Amino acid sequence: MAARDTNSWETAIAKIEPHDVIVRGERMSELIGNASFAEVTYLILSGKRATKGQARVLEALLVSVMDHSIAPSSTVARLLASYGVPIQAAIAGGALTFGDIQGGAGQELARNLSGIVQQVAADGDVTDEALRNAAKELVADSRARRVPLDGFGHPQHDPDFRTPILLELAKKEGVFSHHSALLSHLEDALAEAIGRRVGANIDGASAALLLDLGLKPDVARALIVTPRTVGLAAHYLEEIEQGNTWRHVPAAQVTYTGVLPEES
Structure with missing residues (x-):
């Protein structure tokens, strides 16, 4: 090769012109003031114009993850703020916390749902029957391998209140399709397998909805990072306004487990 x-x-x-920018075949000068953030986000990611229903669901999804109080991402952003780094560095540091454990589980689930x-x-x-059977097989496989099912459960919300709101809106706007249905069947299959209901979290909801919106699985993390940068900026600014400097773990909470020098 x-x-x-x-x-x-x-x-x-996109293409730069002397007095405009062409974005996926649309003029930026015409998008400004006429298209919402969600509509242009969909256009840039998919290359197509979103329907009103698609734009509304994507907008709701972006809003649902804009902030989550003191969480891993905002903690890192606030720590960096207290060390005097620029706001863009603190936002970038907070965004880097989104991985397989926190905030990024939707990507792997999106790949699984799509497959x-x-x-x-x-x-x-x-x-619907075929999707229900597939859900049971995935749950059984996950339990046999003793691997947690991505996109389910939340340490602070039981269940995650955002998921039913988003899925209900998707139904109302005609966006709810095979991937969201599969997510719902996974929730039922998991409850049947373990004897209690563990609801799909925001990672699970975003994974299913972005696929039903016609977007690619690897967009999952971007759809969380993008709006969360606004929340991280707010946390940075608040930390500065509070006058906090050099945040750290209190000495009393640090336990030394290494070797001690011998007494002379």
């Missing part, structure tokens, strides 16, 4: 010329750049996202729906479609019609 011939090596690409790394000095040559190609993009189908399952594609497999069900390859085997025949994507019926």
